[in-house]
Structures are given as C-alpha cells and as structure tokens.
Amino acid sequence: MIRIISDTNTKSQKIKSYLEKKLKNLKLNSNLSIVVGGDGFMLKTLKKYKNSSRIYYGINSGNYGFLMNKFSANKTIKNLSKAKMISISPLEMKVTTKNGISRKFIAINEVSVLRQSRQAASLQVLSGKKYLIKRLISDGILVSTPAGSTAYNLSVHGPILSLNSKKLSVSPISAFRPRRWKGKIINENSVVKIKNLNPLKRPISAVADNMEIRNAKQITVKINKKIRFNLLYDTNRSLQKKIKIEQLRREIN
Numbered sequence: 390m391i392r393i394i395s396d397t398n399t400k401s402q403k404i405k406s407y408l409e410k411k412l413k414n415l416k417l418n419s420n421l422s423i424v425v426g427g428d429g430f431m432l433k434t435l436k437k438y439k440n441s442s443r444i445y446y447g448i449n450s451g452n453y454g455f456l457m458n459k460f461s462a463n464k465t466i467k468n469l470s471k472a473k474m475i476s477i478s479p480l481e482m483k484v485t486t487k488n489g490i491s492r493k494f495i496a497i498n499e500v501s502v503l504r505q506s507r508q509a510a511s512l513q514v515l516s517g518k519k520y521l522i523k524r525l526i527s528d529g530i531l532v533s534t535p536a537g538s539t540a541y542n543l544s545v546h547g548p549i550l551s552l553n554s555k556k557l558s559v560s561p562i563s564a565f566r567p568r569r570w571k572g573k574i575i576n577e578n579s580v581v582k583i584k585n586l587n588p589l590k591r592p593i594s595a596v597a598d599n600m601e602i603r604n605a606k607q608i609t610v611k612i613n614k615k616i617r618f619n620l621l622y623d624t625n626r627s628l629q630k631k632i633k634i635e636q637l638r639r640e641i642n
Contacts, residue, residue, distance in 0.1 A: 390419055391412060391419065391421045391422075391423065392421070392422045392423070392443075393405050393408055393409060393412075393422075393423045393425065394422055394423070394424050394425070394434055395424075395425040395426065396425060396426035396427070396430045396450065396451075398426075398450065400450040401425045401426050401430075401450040404425045404448060404450055404460055405425050407462065408423060408425070408448075408465075411466055412466070415466070420442065420443050420444050421443070421444050421445075421446060421621075422434075422438075422443045422444065422445050422446070423445075423446050423447075423448060423469075424445055424446070424447045424448070424457075425447075425448045425450055426447075426449075426450055426451060426457075427449065427450065427451020427452060427453075427454055427457070428451065428453065428454060428455055428456045428457065428540075429451070429599065430451070431445070431447045431456045431457060432456070432497050432498065432598050432599070433599075435497060435618050436479075436495060436497070436598075439479075439495065439616050439618075440616075442619075443619070444474060444619045444620075444621060445618065445619065445620050445621065446458065446469055446472060446620075446621040447620070448460045448465065455539060455540065455631060456536070456620070456628070458472075458621075458622060458623050458626065459623070459626065468623040468624075469621070471623075471624055472621035472622055472623055472624065473621065473622060473624055473627060474619055474620065474621050474622075475552065475619075475620055475622065475627070475628055475629070476617045476618065476619050476620075477497070477534070477535075477536050477552075477617070477618050477620065478612050478613060478614050478616055478617055478618070479495040479496055479497045479534070479612075479613055479616055479618070480495065480496040480497075480499070480500050480532065480534060480557075480597070480610055480611065480612060480613070481493065481494075481495055481496075481610070481611055481612070481613035482494050482495070482496055482500045482595060482597040482608060482609070482610050483608070483609045483610075484595045484602045484605050484607070484608050485605070485606050485607045485608075486602065486603075486604045486605055486606055487585075487588045487589075487592075487604050487605075487606045488604070492602050494597035494600045494602075495597060495613060495616065496534075496537075496597035496598045496600075497534065497536060497537065497598060497618070498533065498534065498536065498537025498540045498541065498542075498598050499531050499532060499533040499534065499537045499540065499541055499542055499598065500531070500532045500595065500596065500597050500608070500610045501529060501530075501531045501532075501541060501562070501595075501596045502529045502530050502531070502583050502593055502594070502595050502596075502605065502608055503528065503529040503562070503593060503594050503595075503596065504527075504528050504529055504591065504592075504593055504594075505592040505593050505594045505603060505604070506591070506592055508590060508591045508592075509526050509527060509528060509565055509591065510525075510526070510527055510528065510529055510530075510585070510591055510593045511524065511525075511526055511585070511586040511587045511591050512524070512525045512526075512527070512529075512530055512583055512584065512585065512586065512593075513525070513583070513584040513586055514530060514559065514581065514582070514583050514584075515581070515582045515584075516559075516573070516575050516579045516580070516581055516582075517579060517580055521559060521573050521575075521581075522567075522570060524566075524586065525561060525564065525566070525567075525570065526564075526565045526566040527561045527562055527563055527564045527565055527566075528562040528563040529561075529562040529563075529593065530559065530560065530561050530562060530572075530583060531545055531547065531558075531559070531560045531561075531562055532557060532558070532559050532581050532610045533547060533550070533557065533558040533560065534550075534557065534612075535550035535551060535552045535553075535554055535556065535632070536552065536628065538550040538558055538632070539631070539632060539635040542558055542560055543635065543639075545560050545561070545562050545563075546560070546571075547560030547572060548560075548572075548574055549632060549635055549636045549639060550574070550632075551629070551632060551633075552628060552629050552632055553629075555576065555577045556574050556575065556576065556577055557574070557575050557576070557577055557579060557581070557612070558572065558573075558574055558575075559572050559573045559574075559575060559581060560572040577612050578612070579611070580609060580610070580611045581609070581610040581611065582607065582608070582609050582610075583595075583607070583608040583609075583610070584606075584607050585605060585606050585607065588604070588605075588606050592604050593605050595608045
C-alpha cells in the first residue's frame with residue numbers, strides 16, 4: 390500500500406491530510422512512499438529505510454527543498470502519476486577514533502571532516518594509494534556525491550557534478566596551507582582515506598550528512614553500491630534539471 394511519511398510540523402500535517410483524502414481511491418504503485426517535509430527529513434527517512442526497495446516521492450514543506458517536489462493542490466496528483474524515477478547510491482563513512490572505536494554511517498549528500506577546536510585541522514588525503522594531498526591545513530575537507538554537490542559542497546566552492554557523471558568531489562574547507570589547493574574530482578569507485586596527522590593537538594569531527602563522530606583519527610569514504618535509493622521527480626523539475634540550473638547560476642555569478 391502507499392505510505393505517507395510526514396514531518397510533524399503543521400504545514401506537513403496539512404499536506405498529509407490532503408493527500409490521504411485524494412489518494413484514497415487512486416490506483417498507484419503500491420511500493421510508493423510519499424515523504425512530506427524538507428531535505429533534512431527526506432535524508433532521515435531514506436536512511437531509516439535504507440534496506441527497503443520502496444520508491445520515494447518527496448513533497449517540500451520546508452525551505453529550499455532541493456531533494457523534494459513542489460506541492461500544488463491542483464497538480465500534485467497529476468505530477469505524481471507522471472513522475473520519473475532516478476536511483477542514487479550513498480557514501481559510506483567508516484571512522485576510527487583516537488580511542489580505537491570504529492563507527493560506520495551512510496551519507497546521501499556528503500561526508501565532511503571538520504576541525505573540533507580553535508586549532509586548524511592537519512589532514513592527509515589519499516584516493517586509493519595515491520595522495521590527493523600529503524598535508525592540508527584547513528578548517529576541514531568534504532567528500533560529496535553528485536546529488537549533494539549543490540549543498541554544503543557548493544558553499545565551500547566545490548564543483549557541481551552532473552548526476553550521471555560517476556564522479557565524487559573532494560573539496561577543502563577554508564584551506565590555509567596550501568591556500569591554492571582547490572581539491573579534486575575523482576572517480577566514484579575511489580576509496581578516499583583521510584588521516585588526522587595530529588589528533589592530540591588538532592582534534593577533528595567526521596560528519597555523514599548530520600551524523601557526527603568526534604575525535605576522529607582516520608576516515609574512509611566510498612560509495613556503497615549495495616544501497617540504492619529510488620526517487621521520483623516531476624517531469625518539469627527533475628533532480629538533473631535542478632543541478633543544471635545551479636550550474637548555470639554559478640556561471641552567471
């Protein structure tokens with residue numbers, strides 16, 4: 390049966406009530422989940438049901454709603470019936486702390502490594518066995534998927550990646566030394582290893598979307614292709630089109 394998963398705020402609940410009445414007698418894909426909320430709520434929902442094969446159609450009731458579709462009382466049901474599906478895989482972040490504890494999380498948008506104190510982070514970054522940079526002094530570093538390349542990655546001046554690019558972006562956050570290092574675009578099959586060169590004096594945190602592990606010593610990031618999220622988008626506002634619009638805005642600015 391169709392499942393409606395809604396955030397708890399008033400706007401989301403109103404949209405949910407409307408949809409429940411409209412969808413009552415409609416025949417749609419029984420594997421469909423409609424998610425009502427903002428981007429954060431969508432990310433949380435996808436991770437919660439990561440082992441499910443369901444299809445997700447997001448309706449925005451938040452602010453920007455980049456991962457969501459626009460709600461229209463007159464058009465949403467029609468748009469839903471014609472929506473196109475895309476499939477994306479998340480990043481998998483494995484963190485080892487200075488105390489030897491290992492934790493693992495997935496990230497749909499990005500994995501960010503951030504300084505944890507007033508001291509800048511001192512990091513070493515490899516892609517496989519190849520150094521991307523031997524020593525980076527910065528506020529941190531970020532590994533982004535194409536789907537997340539217009540989020541935090543864009544804010545730190547990382548490149549916008551096309552959804553079908555099969556690439557990942559590795560971008561520094563406020564690089565101090567070397568100042569001119571702009572990061573790298575790497576193959577999606579790459580395994581990124583980030584090492585804290587001075588965990589005692591320069592502690593760092595590792596964050597998978599919104600899940601944080603403090604006092605990280607080493608972080609490994611790779612695409613987990615065993616997990617696939619199936620997302621539906623309106624034909625006139627697909628995720629691919631949204632990414633292209635952001636690319637154009639960057640070129641104009």
